[in-house]
Amino acid sequence: MTDLLAPTPPLAAPATPIRLALVEDDARLRALLKEYLCHQPEFNCVVVAGSVEELLDELELSLPPQVILLDIGLPGMSGLDALPVLKKRLPEVEIIVQTVFDDVDRLYQALRTGASGYLLKSSPLPEYKAAVLDVMRGGAPMSRAVARKVLAHFTPVPSLDAAALTDRERDVLNCLVEGLGEKQAAARLTMAPSTVHTHVKNIYKKLQVGSRGELLGRAARGEL
Amino acid sequence: MTDLLAPTPPLAAPATPIRLALVEDDARLRALLKEYLCHQPEFNCVVVAGSVEELLDELELSLPPQVILLDIGLPGMSGLDALPVLKKRLPEVEIIVQTVFDDVDRLYQALRTGASGYLLKSSPLPEYKAAVLDVMRGGAPMSRAVARKVLAHFTPVPSLDAAALTDRERDVLNCLVEGLGEKQAAARLTMAPSTVHTHVKNIYKKLQVGSRGELLGRAARGEL
């Protein structure tokens, strides 16, 4: 996993420039990217589009891009929906996805569907360039924060092992799984709501979840 | 299910007064109940206690009560724990349980364990009297609010039928079941968080649940 924030290695411009397509709905950012990337000797911008639909049209008329910089938060067909379509149309293409927030959920969807890289929009321009070069060298460029999340995602599922819980925590857990609120659990277990809350916090730590929804969602899918 | 709020029917005092036991930890309320109930010609207060332990002691020394008015929110052994003990010791006794809140969870536990009636502490004194008389006539006295809950509990489970949902609502439901928050669901489904919220509200209405916890809890137990 290449670190984009490392300085770009001084590479000689390749014999033939990399054919690049940009899709970005925000006109300002699109102009900025175009201005910067298209003037790099390593790149040859074959398409600059404001939407997936536009990209699809333009593809007919141009040389096939080798790398697509694809915004995910697009109006019309979202970048996410576009991914499989593009991959089908251009099986060899490398797609680097970019979005405003560090949106883990979309990130996974994107990577599952075949994106090769993931950039945050806050990234500095040289990072864009580095990402494109990196992906052409077989890398998987992603911003630091993104990389951390991806790693975390592949670490073995923290198991949700009720065995690690103390007796009282298990009592509380059972109440939660029955759909009780903290007040109700407190009433059933005859303890103060604040104590239930303490147990809940400890349960979350031990089971590595961050919300009631996550806990129950996983319980619902049998992970308990 | 007798309605306690109906005026007490003018009954002649029974040949032998009903032997009554009171258990109530709050001294003020205990005094009030004692003052009122024990002066009714229909009643004979054999025990007035401030705790289950005290009641158990006093039972040795007195005539066996026919009806016990039992507070649930007791320090020491809770009224809930006391129920089976008392039933075992005095198999014939009728127990009327009382508590401050309209606490559905405890209510069910109490009724399952053999309580014959359920009063809210906010009840006016004549209601207490009516409850005792009612239970001796084979009734199951309970405050209005309580009765409604009990009825609701025995109505067939409102099914949690995802079929009643619209397409978009089902989308949102799936996100919830995966443990996503409303923001995350909004991101995945590309709609505003407020829209997700609207769908969630509608889902709750249609599936007859009142919280995320209840929904997921039931999903966890396969009711979906």
Next chain:
DNA sequence: CGCCATCTCCCCTGATTAGGGTAGGGCCCG
């Protein structure tokens, strides 16, 4: 053409949760 359902988004309020502390008392163990 109106009517109705759906989907979208917003406003508001109040209740509940999430997550960070601190803290005392009981209990066991080296």
Next chain:
DNA sequence: CGGGCCCTACCCTAATCAGGGGAGATGGCG
């Protein structure tokens, strides 16, 4: 006897959720 764990309970803040409105844009249907 000090240290660690558990249970209990409270403080705090910020975020989220629950539930009540209203409102505009579709699209079908009688």
